[in-house]
């Protein structure tokens with residue numbers, strides 16, 4: 001809570017610095033501009049850097065020599081997620097799906113299929129609200145809880161892992177995740193598949209960076225379709241496998257499949 005309070009103070013102080021503009025002089029303007037820029041840059045770093053631990057501790061690597069994890073966000077998608085599941089089955093690869101609760105409720109059979117085929121299902125909030133870092137406390141709690149309830153309804157367990165939209169942090173996220181028994185999982189490789197239109201470029205970008213321990217961020221739901229990722233993925237899988245890397249889940253399935261504890265029990269079991 002202390003860090004949340006410090007963050008709020010930083011926010012207030014940065015904005016309050018604008019009051020120093022009165023009476024206006026050039027030297028005052030330069031001073032306020034400097035304070036505002038530094039305060040804003042620090043806040044942006046704390047809210048948006050995917051591996052920053054200050055507001056929420058998080059894991060962005062997997063353990064085990066030679067292990068690597070594929071993670072797919074924003075699904076399920078009625079067209080692309082089944083194609084992805086077919087591909088993963090053909091290649092014998094297990095992956096972690098960070099599903100959006102309201103989409104999961106719309107296509108529960110796809111999420112259930114992913115779980116039954118050995119993949120891991122994790123919480124990517126209820127609605128994937130794009131300004132996640134500005135949510136009110138009540139809405140933040142609802143986004144986390146409704147996302148978890150959706151997975152519980154469909155697969156019969158409460159998810160253990162959480163990732164926020166675009167990796168955004170929130171000053172209250174640490175506390176709410178602890179209350180819900182959730183661990184924040186980030187990534188070490190951002191594939192930028194959302195911005196890439198060429199599958200060769202995408203495959204090359206991933207393969208250039210990928211190494212043992214990496215968690216790779218990909219998307220199985222995109223407004224324009226995930227065909228670029230689906231074309232790149234076989235190349236990526238074959239190449240990484242040829243290097244001796246083994247595909248693992250972001251956390252073992254038995255951690256979530258053993259029981260379906262309520263948040264308090266989950267908390268004490270950690």
Ligand SMILES: [Zn+2]
Nearest residue numbers: 073074165166
């Ligand atoms: Zn997302």
